[in-house]
Amino acid sequence: MLQKSTQTRRVPSPTRSFTLWWGLLGLACLIVIWQLLSIILGVSQAGVKRVPGLQDIIGAMIQFSGYWPGGLGAGDVTRGAERTIWGAVLGAAYNSWFTLVRVLVGFAFGVIAGVGLGLLVSWSQAARRLFGASAHFLRMMPLLAMMPLFGLWFARSETGTYVFVAFAVAVLLFVITLSAVDGVPEYYVNYAMSLGASKLSVYRSVIIPAALPEIRNGLLLAVPFAWSAVLAAEFIGKQYGLGRILNYAQLYAETDVIAATGLVVVLLAAISFFLVRRYLNYLTRWV
Known part of the structure; x- marks a missing residue:
């Protein structure tokens, strides 16, 4: 006698998909508003851009290479090495690690x-x-x-x-x-x-x-x-950490670096929030 094995498939919730699309739409609206503010507010009398646009934030990420002490194929900028994308990645990861350990x-x-x-x-x-x-x-x-x-x-x-x-x-x-x-x-x-x-x-x-x-x-x-x-x-x-980058960027009025660092912080904070929420949902799954 043959027995048919039935498998239950998880069907995506329409409400959850609907909420996700609304969330993406809200994020797109925030990006558009940010870009408009960047254009409207422009540059201050001191030559500092009040609200850096997306292109400014992306371009400022290369500055993270200045916070890498050197090694792994990227030199120390404070000792004359050139700023590179790989150095920026290492600099962002290096300082993010210090901040993340302190948070944890x-x-x-x-x-x-x-x-x-x-x-x-x-x-x-x-x-x-x-x-x-x-x-x-x-x-x-x-x-x-x-x-x-x-x-x-x-x-x-x-x-x-x-x-x-x-x-x-x-x-x-x-x-x-x-x-x-x-x-x-x-x-x-x-x-x-x-x-x-x-x-x-x-x-x-x-x-x-x-x-x-x-x-x-x-x-x-x-x-x-x-x-x-x-x-x-x-x-x-x-001496190290994302807060130190914010401090130096504030001293030199580098609003684009401040915004780029803030973007990294928001990303790390969102990931940590998601992981904590998932673990707590598992602990309170009986609710």
């Missing part, structure tokens, strides 16, 4: 500290009331105002950069974790305790899973926070 390390420690302390404090209602207001106060402090203080504490060490990024992420996630636990419906807890569950069991099996979707949204929000914090730290005093 700071983000990881920030998640552990923010979510961990949030869950620990939310265990007690009195502790939530005691530390909740302080956490909101810290979250409202601008990152750039805190950066000089971290600079005095840690000078220009890598530890200071990691701590600063972790601080920015942890403060945000601490508040969101407290809010997520507070938002768990009370009848969830009452129902579990009526079945004989202990307080620890209720917290582990009921409260944390119920708060996880909101914590997930906080983690996604923390990704751009981490990128903003690391660029601020590199902008003030780092």
Whole structure:
């Protein structure tokens, strides 16, 4: 007797395809608006183009070769070597690597500290009331105002950069974790305790899973926070990194290099956001 094997095929969702086309259309509109602003605003009295066009941004990418220390077939521009496309690729990748490592390390420690302390404090209602207001106060402090203080504490060490990024992420996630636990419906807890569950069991099996979707949204929000914090730290005093390129470009009023560096940052941040979101969607697939 023959058995027919049936295979389920994934049919693309029309809604998802429709959303993708709208997203591409929105991106095209932004590019057109950017080009129009580049033409309308023109050049300042100092000879600096206020809004660089796409052709200026693409042409400025060759400047990344000046931030490559030399090797792998590309010389050091500061020692007289010519700027090349290969050197620009190496320079962009080299500085992006430093920035990416700082983001990953700071983000990881920030998640552990923010979510961990949030869950620990939310265990007690009195502790939530005691530390909740302080956490909101810290979250409202601008990152750039805190950066000089971290600079005095840690000078220009890598530890200071990691701590600063972790601080920015942890403060945000601490508040969101407290809010997520507070938002768990009370009848969830009452129902579990009526079945004989202990307080620890209720917290582990009921409260944390119920708060996880909101914590997930906080983690996604923390990704751009981490990128903003690391660029601020590199902008003030780092030898390598995308923030250092932004600092030098700002000193010499190279708006095209600033825009090109910003494009690299946006690309890396978008990739990291997509990867984090995909992993968190897998963890919360039961929602």
